[in-house]
Amino acid sequence: MLRRHAILASTAFAFARTAFALPPAVLAFPRDHGAHPDYRTEWWYITGHATAGSREFGFQVTFFRSRVDETQAMTSKFAAKQLVFGHAAVTDLEGRKLHHDQRIAREGFGVATAAQGDARLKLRDWSLERGADGTWHANIPAAGFALDLRFAATQPVLLQGSQGLSRKGPEEAQASYYYSQPQLAASGRIALNGRTFDATGRAWLDHEWSESLLHPEAVGWDWIGMNLDDGSALTAFRLRRRDGTALWDGGSFRTAEGKVSIAPSGSTRFVPRRRWTSPASRATYPVEWLLTTASGVYTVKARLDDQELDSRASTGAIYWEGLADLYARDGRRIGRGYLEMTGYAGALKL
Numbered sequence: 001m002l003r004r005h006a007i008l009a010s011t012a013f014a015f016a017r018t019a020f021a022l023p024p025a026v027l028a029f030p031r032d033h034g035a036h037p038d039y040r041t042e043w044w045y046i047t048g049h050a051t052a053g054s055r056e057f058g059f060q061v062t063f064f065r066s067r068v069d070e071t072q073a074m075t076s077k078f079a080a081k082q083l084v085f086g087h088a089a090v091t092d093l094e095g096r097k098l099h100h101d102q103r104i105a106r107e108g109f110g111v112a113t114a115a116q117g118d119a120r121l122k123l124r125d126w127s128l129e130r131g132a133d134g135t136w137h138a139n140i141p142a143a144g145f146a147l148d149l150r151f152a153a154t155q156p157v158l159l160q161g162s163q164g165l166s167r168k169g170p171e172e173a174q175a176s177y178y179y180s181q182p183q184l185a186a187s188g189r190i191a192l193n194g195r196t197f198d199a200t201g202r203a204w205l206d207h208e209w210s211e212s213l214l215h216p217e218a219v220g221w222d223w224i225g226m227n228l229d230d231g232s233a234l235t236a237f238r239l240r241r242r243d244g245t246a247l248w249d250g251g252s253f254r255t256a257e258g259k260v261s262i263a264p265s266g267s268t269r270f271v272p273r274r275r276w277t278s279p280a281s282r283a284t285y286p287v288e289w290l291l292t293t294a295s296g297v298y299t300v301k302a303r304l305d306d307q308e309l310d311s312r313a314s315t316g317a318i319y320w321e322g323l324a325d326l327y328a329r330d331g332r333r334i335g336r337g338y339l340e341m342t343g344y345a346g347a348l349k350l
Contacts, residue, residue: 021172035114047338048203058091058323063121065114084112101142102314149188169215176210182233220343228335231256253295267294276305283345299327318345
């Protein structure tokens with residue numbers, strides 16, 4: 001989703017000043033796994049579910065890059081031309097708790113890196129990189145938990161939108177370059193509360209970059225990325241107005257055999273079924289949805305209600321992001337992935 005805490009309030013930009021339509025492009029790999037510093041906003045985002053014996057965990061690793069327009073003409077090596085942000089979280093289902101942490105630094109001086117050419121991201125002692133064999137590796141020693149996980153592709157890259165150019169609003173300028181890697185095989189270690197667990201599971205990677213920001217009427221979005229048990233993959237999102245109505249929507253469905261369907265705008269509907277109010281922010285989030293898409297009708301249910309993250313110390317927002325299950329119309333659980341909801345604790349300030 002065009003996203004993700006592009007919420008960079010500390011580097012806010014006026015959309016109307018410089019918005020322009022992104023041209024179609026041929027995404028090439030491994031080049032486009034790397035950074036695109038000529039674009040304002042970019043993120044690499046891995047979410048997933050892992051088991052270690054009887055224990056179940058959800059996890060999130062996100063790196064953001066933001067171009068600071070005001071400093072681009074400066075010649076000083078101390079000028080903050082690019083900012084790098086990081087979010088990480090673990091959902092401990094047995095302990096019924098979300099653990100999360102965040103980082104922020106200017107790029108350079110060996111402290112923060114968002115490399116071009118292939119994925120190599122560093123933020124102090126956090127890192128996410130893609131090896132020569134195509135395996136992604138996240139090493140996140142965070143406050144109170146740690147992730148040391150590898151992610152191996154089991155399917156090709158999924159180009160979202162029109163061959164990787166994904167519309168995010170009614171105007172052509174509201175778009176991003178966007179691809180996903182669903183059904184990643186995850187393995188490694190999760191450390192929590194003084195214990196280390198050898199874990200395996202499934203993960204989802206999104207990588208997205210854009211020049212423009214949200215439509216002025218949009219206050220937030222709802223998004224899912226779901227790995228289905230049969231090997232297929234479902235993406236669905238909507239941008240919301242202040243009154244809760246959809247400003248724009250979209251998504252995709254890829255079968256296990258590789259057939260891709262891109263959802264036309266107007267075909268995806270999110271209808272809240274159950275809500276939860278955060279005791280911390282007092283924001284109320286729908287934690288169960290009836291989801292209608294071009295590929296079918298589903299129910300999305302959070303595995304834990306309290307998966308709210310306070311990222312005001314980095315990207316400036318409070319949002320909900322967490323492990324969720326996907327159900328068919330007959331009530332069968334058919335998939336698992338992540339649900340993200342932004343703009344409920346206050347309209348996003350970009």
